[in-house]
Structures are given as structure tokens and as C-alpha cells.
Amino acid sequence: MISLIAASMTDLGQQRDLNEDRVWSQVCTSSEGKLSALLIVCDGMGGYLGGEHASFWAVEAIKQQLSNYFTTKDPRATVHLSTADLEANLPDNQATAKGMGDELEARLQASIEKANQVVYQYAREKPKKAANSGTTVTLAFVQGSLALIANVGDSRTYLLRDHMLRQVSVDHSLVAGLVASGQIKPEEIYTHPQRNVIFRSLGQKQRVQVDIFREILEPGDILLLCSDGFWEMVQDPKLIVRLIEKAKDPKQACQTLIDAANAAGGEDNISVVVAKAIQT
Numbered sequence: 001m002i003s004l005i006a007a008s009m010t011d012l013g014q015q016r017d018l019n020e021d022r023v024w025s026q027v028c029t030s031s032e033g034k035l036s037a038l039l040i041v042c043d044g045m046g047g048y049l050g051g052e053h054a055s056f057w058a059v060e061a062i063k064q065q066l067s068n069y070f071t072t073k074d075p076r077a078t079v080h081l082s083t084a085d086l087e088a089n090l091p092d093n094q095a096t097a098k099g100m101g102d103e104l105e106a107r108l109q110a111s112i113e114k115a116n117q118v119v120y121q122y123a124r125e126k127p128k129k130a131a132n133s134g135t136t137v138t139l140a141f142v143q144g145s146l147a148l149i150a151n152v153g154d155s156r157t158y159l160l161r162d163h164m165l166r167q168v169s170v171d172h173s174l175v176a177g178l179v180a181s182g183q184i185k186p187e188e189i190y191t192h193p194q195r196n197v198i199f200r201s202l203g204q205k206q207r208v209q210v211d212i213f214r215e216i217l218e219p220g221d222i223l224l225l226c227s228d229g230f231w232e233m234v235q236d237p238k239l240i241v242r243l244i245e246k247a248k249d250p251k252q253a254c255q256t257l258i259d260a261a262n263a264a265g266g267e268d269n270i271s272v273v274v275a276k277a278i279q280t
Contacts, residue, residue: 001033001034001035001144001279001280002035002144002145002217002218002219002277002278002279002280003027003029003035003277003278003279003280004027004035004037004142004275004276004277004278005027005249005250005275005276005278006025006026006027006037006039006250006273006274006275006276007025007249007250007251007253007254007273007274007275008023008024008025008039008041008254008271008272008273008274009023009251009254009255009258009271009272009273010022010023010269010270010271010272011258011261011262011266011269011270011271012269012270013229013261013262013266013267013268013269013270014262014265014266014267015265015266015267015268016268016269018051018052019052019269020043020044020045020051020052020054020055020269021041021042021043021044021055021227021229021269021270021271022040022041022042022044022055022056022058022059022135022271023040023041023042023059023225023271023272023273024038024039024040024059024063024273025037025038025039025040025273025275026038026039026063026070027275028069028070033280034143034144035142035143035144035145036069036070036142036143037140037141037142037275038062038063038066038069038070038139038140038141038142039139039140039142039223039225039273039275040059040062040063040137040138040139040225040273041136041137041138041139041155041225041226041227041271041272041273042054042055042058042059042135042136042137042155042202043055043135043136043153043154043155043227043228043229043269043271044056044058044133044134044135045133045134045135045136045201046123046132046133046134050123050132050133050134051133051134051135053122053133054119054122054123054133054134054135054202054203055135057115057118057119057122058115058116058118058119058135058137058202058203059115060118061111061114061115061118061119062111062112062114062115062137062139065107065110065111065114065115066107066108066111066141069143101146101148101214104141104143104146104148105148105212105214108141108148108150108212109150109210109212112137112139112150112152112202112208112210113207113208113210115137115202116152116202116203116205116206116207116208117206119133119134119135119202119203120202120203120204120205120206122203123203133203134201134202134203134204135153135201135202135203136152136153136154136155136198136201136202136227136228137150137151137152137153137155137202138150138151138152138153138155138156138157138169138225138226139151139157139225140157140223140225140275142217142275145216145217145218146214146215146216146217147214147215147216147217147223148212148213148214149168149169149212149213149214149215150210150211150212150213151169151170151172151210151211151212151213152172152200152201152202152208152209152210152211153171153172153173153198153200153201153202154171154172154173154176154198154228155169155225155226155227155228155271156169156171156225156226156228156231157169157223157224157225158223158224158225158226158240159215159221159222159223159224160221160222160223160224160241160244160245161218161220161221161222163241163245164241165224165237165238165240165241168213168215169211169213170211171198172198172199172200172211173189173195173197173198173199174192174194174195174197174198174199175188175189175192175194175195175197176189177199178192187235190232190235195232196228217277218277219277219278219279220276220277220278221276221277222244222274222275222276222277223273223274223275223277224240224244224257224272224273224274225272225273226257226270226271226272226273227268227269227270227271227272228268229261229266229267229268229269229270229271230257230258230261230270230271230272232267232268233260233261233262233264233265233266233267233268233270234257234260234261234264239260240257243256243257243260244256244257244274247274249276250274250275250276253272253274254272254273254274257272257274258270258272
């Protein structure tokens, strides 16, 4: 069976007065040994304090929508799941996991849609505080060996496997579109004058389009979730791999990555979540 050890960390950076990012990491195991995990990075934007509130409410809404996977009877107990949840909590067999993922994907989709509604409504009820507010989101919802990666905006989720870092999520940004169409080179996204223009975020419209990707985790895999305040500062994938692999645990990896982003300028808030899959 697969388990995870995870840590999350966020930092103001070197040039901002307010941290509008929000992170979350939660890993639980049922009494039967089945894994449930939720990892989130949100990067808020817009309005006076609007981004801070948008990212906060987005994370809280997603947590609430998926809370039945993380319900404990007492602090000393392992997670208690209902019979239905145990049936949905996927086994480690890859073929079975792929076949049973549709229901979980629908629930994840619904949770992000709910988060969008919460942020959208909040911005309209408090226009002086939260006008034009919104937030990106990237998250990993893990059940057994199946990781569902969801993304809206340009916060990213990577998978580190066999010393190679691969971006799982796809940026919903102007520069990503220009790279995809061949109009600019990948390295130009860091200097393009419109590099901060994104096409999707939570809270901007009543409906939101969500990209969801499936990955089957293997022992030794590492998930890295981050805001653009990290990946725009630390651009070398090989450096990211070295920093993570040298760390003794995910908590130290988070701190090392944030330190690297700050050393490179820390131009924005910096948020990372690191989770390592282990054999149990």
C-alpha cells in the first residue's frame, strides 16, 4: 500500500506587504490502511485584501466539500470512513484505480465549483473589500494510489519520479498559450510583459472550467505544488530536484525551496507543498 508524508509552507517573499497565498496539506489513513490526502495551493488576487480572502475561502470550501474523507472519531484514532467512503477509497491496483476514478473526479470537480461560487459570491457581497478578487488553485486529491490533480490558473503541480521533474498541471495563462502555439520560446515566459495574465481563476465568473489529471503514484514519487511566486523564481528543474532530494523530509524540502525563491529575488508570495509517497 501507498502512504504519504507531506508538508506545506507559505512565505511573504521579499517585495510584498501582504501574503495572499493559502496552502493546505492533510494526510490520513483509515483503520484498513487506505490513504486519503488533500494538498492545496491557492494564490489570491484583486481588491483590498480581496486576494487574501479569496484564497482563504477557496481552501475552506474545498476542505469542507471533501471533509467526509478526513473525519476522525477521536484524536488518537486513525481516520474513520463510512462504508461508502471505504468502497470509494481506491485500492493500489492500477487498473482498478483507473476504473474507479470517475466518481472521485466528479466529487473533486464539484468541490472546486463550490469554491468558485463561494469566492464569487463573497466578492459581490463585499465589493469595497473584495471587488475583482479571485484565486488560482492547484490541488492533489489522493485516494489509495490514485492522485487526482486539479488546476485553475497558473499555480502548478509537479511529479518528481526517478530524479526527473514533470509538470502535471497546465497553466491557464497568456504566455502558456503563446508557448503552445509556438509564438514564444518556453524560457520567454519569465520575461514576457504579460506573463501575469491568466485566463482562469476562481471567483471571476459564475462558472469555472477545471482541468483534472490522473496519476498513479509509486513508492518514491514526490508531488510538488507551488504558486507562481516559486516557479518564476526557481526556474531550473534540476535545481528543484536537487533541493528536494537532499532534504531529509518534506518539511525541510519546503523550507529549502522557499529559501531558494527568496534568494532569487522573492518577487511574489511563495507557497509550496511537498508530499512523498512511501511503501507501507
